Amino acid sequence: MDNGSGGLQSYLALPSAQRQFASVIVAHDALGLTPHFEHVTRRLAVEGFAVLAPDFASRYGGTPAEPGPAHEVVSMTTWDEWLADARAAFNWLTKQPPSNGKVAAIRFGLGGSALGRIVFQMKVFTSAVLFYGRAPPLEEVRKIDTRLLLNYAADDPLVNPQAAAFEKALAKQNVDYQTLSYVGAKHGFEDDTVFAAYSQAAADLAWARTLDFLKRTTA
Numbered sequence: 001m002d003n004g005s006g007g008l009q010s011y012l013a014l015p016s017a018q019r020q021f022a023s024v025i026v027a028h029d030a031l032g033l034t035p036h037f038e039h040v041t042r043r044l045a046v047e048g049f050a051v052l053a054p055d056f057a058s059r060y061g062g063t064p065a066e067p068g069p070a071h072e073v074v075s076m077t078t079w080d081e082w083l084a085d086a087r088a089a090f091n092w093l094t095k096q097p098p099s100n101g102k103v104a105a106i107r108f109g110l111g112g113s114a115l116g117r118i119v120f121q122m123k124v125f126t127s128a129v130l131f132y133g134r135a136p137p138l139e140e141v142r143k144i145d146t147r148l149l150l151n152y153a154a155d156d157p158l159v160n161p162q163a164a165a166f167e168k169a170l171a172k173q174n175v176d177y178q179t180l181s182y183v184g185a186k187h188g189f190e191d192d193t194v195f196a197a198y199s200q201a202a203a204d205l206a207w208a209r210t211l212d213f214l215k216r217t218t219a
Helices: 036-048 067-074 079-094 110-118 138-143 158-173 198-217
Strands: 012-013 021-027 050-054 101-107 127-131 147-155 177-186
Touching: 012 036, 012 198, 021 036, 021 110, 021 198, 036 050, 036 101, 050 079, 079 177, 101 110, 101 177, 101 198, 110 127, 127 198, 138 158, 147 158, 147 198, 158 177, 177 198
Parallel strands: 021 050, 021 101, 101 127, 127 147, 147 177
Antiparallel strands: 012 050
């Protein structure tokens, strides 16, 4: 699809039924569009969503297969590029026959950090789920009117120092949000390919809560 800079590579998964569905855009973490996030995309499609996972490293050649080069390439991206690619993904997805026009977003790590910024510039999402993303600039929180679900790892020194101020700003602006923290979980606890961080109990619970939130907010 056209993103104004050489095209946006993406992974698409659709439910088997022939009707219209709410859509979800999946945003990967700092390691790019790995097989794990393709798996997340398929799992959401099984639950009845039309799902698109863009490769936000597309303008730099796409996500390399090895973690080291992948992290290096994804780290080249800017917030403005994430925003442009999110707009391209949204515009493309809503024009497809399976889409009923309702679009949520779910993002992880660096993608969660990007989404925290995107939701105050794109007010078109019905809802958004952030897994351990850093807080956006607090002065911009007043612009957010998207329903949010924030999934945090209790043991996350990268994200947690910012979380309280972010939640306070959300509450002050009356943003509809919910915060969930997973005891004993580390940053990246949802990704079963990262064995040092993965927690099956936390991942299963977060996934169930995320599905419930997405289904309620896109109904």
